[in-house]
Amino acid sequence: MLQYQRTGSGRPVVLIHGLLGSHDIFSRVVPLLADEYEVITLDLPGHGGSPLADGVETMRDAAREVVDTLAAAGVQHPVIVGHSWGGYVLAEILGSFPDVPAAAAIIYSQPYADPPEKQRARTEAIARFESEPWDDVVRDLFPVYVADYDPPEIFEELIAITEQASVPGARFALTTIRDRADHSQTVLDHPEIPVLFVSGTDDGAMPPIPLDAPHVQHAETESGHMGPMTVPDELVRILKRWIAGLPSAG
Template sequence: MEKVICDGNTISYKDQGQGEPLVLLHGFCGSSEYWDQVVPLLSDRYRCIVPDLRGHGLSDAPMGAYTIEQMADDVIQLLDVLELPKVTLLGHSLGGYITLSVVQRYANRLNGFGLIHSTAFPDSEETKEKRLLAVSNIQANGITPFVDNMIPTLFAPDHVGDHPEWINLAKEIGYKTPPQGACGSAMAMRERPDRRDVLSASVLPVLLVAGEEDGIISQEKTFTVDQPNVTQVTIAGVGHMSMLEAPDRLAATIITFLDQVQSI
C-alpha cells in the first residue's frame, strides 16, 4: 500500500497495472481488499488505483461524522497527487455515493463513471434510523459483532451456505474497519442527498451494475436512468458483492464498459 496526505488525513491506496487510469472505490466496512480478485483481471490493460476510503482499511479514521463530500474530496486530492487529470471512476455501494458527489462537483475530472450495487437515491427514513442504530451498536459493542451481523446479508442467500470462505473473507476485511470510521461513514451515508438528477443529467458514459439477488439495493434502485449514455447490467445469481461472488463476470462487465469509454 502507498500513502498520501489528503486534507490532513493519510489515505492508503494500491496502484497496479498500466494503461488508462481506473479508480475503484469499495463499500461500507470494506477496503481496497474488496477488489483484490478483480484488479488482476483488469491491470494488464488498465492502471487500477484502489484507495482505502477515509475511515476504512489502513487510511486514517478521524473522529466525528463524515460527509460524502469529504470522502469524495479525498479521492480528488489523491488524483491530484498522482497527477491524473482524468480517470474513470467506479464505486461499490458507499463508493457509488462518493462517485456521484465527484460527478456533481468534478465532472471535468472523469472520462466515465459507474455505480456497482449502488444507487442515486438517498436513505429512506427507515434506513436513516437504522444508521443511527448501527452507530449506537458499534459504539456500545465494537465493530466485530456489527460486521458479523451485516456481512451475510450482503451475499446472495445460496452463497451464505455454499461459500463460507467468501463470507469469512468479507468479515476479516470488515473487522479492520476502525469503529470511529464505521460510525463516521454511516453518518455520511445517512445525510447524503438525492442525486438522481445528477445521474440523469450527466452526459458521461455511465455503467450501472446490479446483483440479481441483492437484498441491500434492488435493481429498481440502481437502474434509475435509461438513456443512451447509460449501460445497465444485472449479474445473475449474485447479491451485493459481485467482486467476491463473481469477480470474473464483474471484470468482464467493466472491461466491456471501458472499451466503450475509450472509443468515444
C-alpha cells in the first residue's frame, strides 16, 4: 500500500504528484482545498514514503497501487487530481479502473503517448540516473519544469523534494512514462466521468490538448509546469469552481 495523508472533511479529493515528487508538491494546495473537502495525498511507488514493491513495473501497476490504497483507506468515488506523471497515472486509472473516480483533473499533464523522440529521452535519463550523481541529473533535467519568472527558491525546493525518491523509483517512473498508452480516446469513451485539463501558459513540458467533448473542460493558469507550487491560489480557484459544478457525490 502507498503512503498517504488525509486532512479536512467533505467530498474526497485525491492529489497525485509527478515525476520524482511527493505529497510535498501539494503543500500549498492542501490547506486551500481542505477547508471544503477531504484531501488525500499519495506518494507513488519509489517516491516520498512509498517503497517500490516487487512486481510493480508498469503504468497499470502504478494505477492499481493508487486504486488499492484508496480502497484500503475507505475512499470511495473521489475526485482525482493528477499532476504531470500523476496525470498519466490518472489517465491509466480512467482506462483500467473507470469505476473508481467520480471525476478526473489532469493538470500540467496530457493523455497522449510519448512520441519516439521523447521515448529516447526517457531511456537516456534512466541511464543517467543509474550512472551519474543524482543532483547533477535533476539539475540538468528539471529546469524545463519552471518558468523563467519563477523565483529561484521554487527550483531549489523542487530539487530538495526529488531527494525523497530513489534511483529505482526514478527508473520506474521514467519507464512507465516512456511506455504509457495513449488515453486520449479513453477520455472520450467515458462521458460519465467529467474531466478537467489544466495547463500553464508557460509550461514548456506539455503540448496543447485539443480534446473537445461535453464532459471535458479546459482551464489555464499563468504559470509554468509547477502550478501547484507557484500559483496554488489560482489553481485551487479553478479546481473548486469545477468541483462545485460536478454531479453530487453518491
